[in-house]
Amino acid sequence: xxxxxxxxxxxxxxxxxxxxxxxxxxxxxxxxxxxxxxxxxxxxxxxxxxxxxxxxxxxxxxxxxxxxxxxxxxxxxxxxxxxxxxxxxxxxxxxxxxxxxxxxxxxxxxxxxxxxxxxxxxxxxxxxxxxxxxxxxxxxxxxxxxxxxxxxxxxxxxxxxxxxxxxxxxxxxxxxxxxxxxxxxxxxxxxxxxxxxxxxxxxxxxxxxxxxxxxxxxxxxxxxxxxxxxxxxxxxxxxxxxxxxxxxxxxxxxxxxxxxxxxxxxxxxxxxxxxxxxxxxxxxxxxxxxxxxxxxxxxxxxxxxxxxxxxxxxxxxxxxxxxxxxxxxxxxxxxxxxxxxxxxxxxxxxxxxxxxxxxx
Numbered sequence: 001x002x003x004x005x006x007x008x009x010x011x012x013x014x015x016x017x018x019x020x021x022x023x024x025x026x027x028x029x030x031x032x033x034x035x036x037x038x039x040x041x042x043x044x045x046x047x048x049x050x051x052x053x054x055x056x057x058x059x060x061x062x063x064x065x066x067x068x069x070x071x072x073x074x075x076x077x078x079x080x081x082x083x084x085x086x087x088x089x090x091x092x093x094x095x096x097x098x099x100x101x102x103x104x105x106x107x108x109x110x111x112x113x114x115x116x117x118x119x120x121x122x123x124x125x126x127x128x129x130x131x132x133x134x135x136x137x138x139x140x141x142x143x144x145x146x147x148x149x150x151x152x153x154x155x156x157x158x159x160x161x162x163x164x165x166x167x168x169x170x171x172x173x174x175x176x177x178x179x180x181x182x183x184x185x186x187x188x189x190x191x192x193x194x195x196x197x198x199x200x201x202x203x204x205x206x207x208x209x210x211x212x213x214x215x216x217x218x219x220x221x222x223x224x225x226x227x228x229x230x231x232x233x234x235x236x237x238x239x240x241x242x243x244x245x246x247x248x249x250x251x252x253x254x255x256x257x258x259x260x261x262x263x264x265x266x267x268x269x270x271x272x273x274x275x276x277x278x279x280x281x282x283x284x285x286x287x288x289x290x291x292x293x294x295x296x297x298x299x300x301x302x303x304x305x306x307x308x309x310x311x312x313x314x315x316x317x318x319x320x321x322x323x324x325x326x327x328x329x330x331x332x333x334x335x336x337x338x339x340x341x342x343x344x345x346x347x348x349x350x351x352x353x354x355x356x357x358x359x360x
Contacts, residue, residue, distance in 0.1 A: 003036050003044055004028055010046045013329060013347060018228030023063040024050060032070040039081045042284045051226035052080045060229050089120040089223060090234065091241035092349040093279045093307050094130050095185035096335035098173050100305045100342060101127040102195035103358035104275065111202025113272030114250075115264045117257055117293075118281025119206035121214050121223050122245045125277070128199040129244040131175045134187035134352075138166030170194060179243040189343070189354035202272040206250040207264040213252065214242050257285050258292040265300060274302040280333070282308050294339070303338055307349070310334045316341050321355060 001009075011025035025046055028036075036044045050060065056073060058065040069077055105112055116125040170191075175181070176198040212219050220242055224235050253264055261276070268274050276297055282290050294315060297304045310326040311317050316334055319341045324331050330351055331344035343354045 003033050006044070007046060013332075014046075014228070017348075018230045020060045020063075020230065021046070021050060021228045024053075024060060024066045027063055027066050029067055032067055035070050035074060035078060036081075038078055040286065042286060043081050043084060045283065047226045048084055048284075049081065052077065052084050054225050056080065089123040089238070090280075090348065091123045091126075091130075091181055091237055092183060092185070092234070093124055093333075094127055094181075095132060095134075095183050095349040096333075096343045096345050096352045097124070097277070097279065097305060097307055097349075098127045098130050098132045098183075098199070099192045099195070100335060100337045100358050101199050101275075102173055103192060104303055104305070104337065105199050106195070106197065106359070108273045111200045111272050113268035113274050114201050114204040114277055115207060115261075115268065115274065116204065116250065116277045116279075117207045117261065117264065118278060118284065119208045119211060119250070119252075121212035121219065121242065122204070122206045122250050122252075123223075123238060123241040124279045125204050125206055125250055126181070126241065126244050126248060127173075128176045128201045129180045129248065130173060131180055131182050132172040133182075133184045134170050134172050134191060135167050135184065136170055136187050136191055138168050174198060175244075176200070177247070179240070179247055181237065181241040181244050183237075185349060186351045187354065188352070190357050191354050192357050192359050201248075203268050204248065204250040205264045205267045206252045207255050207257075207260060208252075209254065209256045211252040211254060214246050215249075257281070258289055258296050261293065261296055262300070265302060274300070276302055276304045277306070278304075279307045280309070282306070283312055298339075305335075305337055307333050307335045307345070310344060313339075315339050320344075324355070 007025040007028050011022040015022040053066055053069055054060060056069060056076060058069045114125060116122060119125055171194060173195045212223055214220060224238060227235055251267055255263060265274055282293065285293060310331050310333060316336045316339055324344060326332065330346050330353060332347040333345050334341050335343040335345065337358050342356050342358050343352050345352045
């Protein structure tokens with residue numbers, strides 16, 4: 001896919017959420033395409049480019065501002081893009097991740113040691129601090145999703161406004177403490193049973209080339225640079241997640257994948273079960289190194305939970321059912337457990353289609 005095609009596809013995908021970012025993506029001219037082609041492919045992600053542009057003073061409400069920056073500050077833009085690691089660290093991505101963590105925790109039966117690789121500010125390092133509700137299609141017989149051996153949790157019945165059908169709201173996991181973050185997502189397919197016990201995380205390590213300390217002045221402002229200006233609800237949710245993350249601060253390590261994965265794992269105490277978590281991280285890792293990450297996780301014999309763009313991990317892609325692929329906007333990302341695809345979702349984690357039950 002060419003740079004221009006990538007940005008055109010991004011514009012189509014984001015238009016309903018952010019007309020300003022869609023306009024920026026569609027504003028690429030030959031000069032801007034040539035500029036972006038000067039930087040490594042993984043540094044051309046639209047959210048990354050737009051975050052850097054805003055940091056350099058471009059106004060996202062001005063459709064011409066990106067082109068103007070490319071003309072007037074080309075060297076600075078190229079320099080910043082080569083080393084940029086901005087991630088929005090969207091906590092909505094936890095919607096398909098929390099059930100995987102809960103299933104693994106139930107199977108292991110001891111505290112998890114979480115290595116969040118590409119953690120940024122760690123807003124996805126807090127699956128235990130998430131109260132997750134799924135809105136699922138209503139079942140004609142009125143049956144509720146059940147956790148094994150437990151009574152059904154109360155569901156909130158209502159109408160699916162988009163489809164006009166009845167829907168049920170099911171509590172999938174309750175946060176272990178406060179502050180916490182409340183996440184609601186639509187779920188279809190082989191939806192797993194609600195967690196029958198809270199997730200217990202005994203240690204967490206945040207690995208990132210430029211880890212963000214949320215307690216530092218201006219840290220949150222830096223974090224939301226990649227968030228479209230219209231996405232005020234998303235920013236509010238990130239602020240909620242930031243409060244939860246501050247309550248359980250990780251060990252922050254400056255480093256990258258694959259070279260520093262061992263160092264991060266070695267920080268975990270022996271009483272914890274090691275789990276590597278990647279959420280939208282590996283798209284920033286060049287292809288050859290991406291496979292080295294997968295290989296090293298397997299060599300270390302540790303668990304791996306991922307939510308990554310569909311198709312970028314060949315091993316995970318091989319476990320997808322026929323007909324499920326990145327061309328489907330609701331299969332933009334694949335949630336996997338230990339290299340096996342469990343669910344697919346839209347880019348924001350708000351619509352999750354379960355392919356397998358992680359509890360089996």
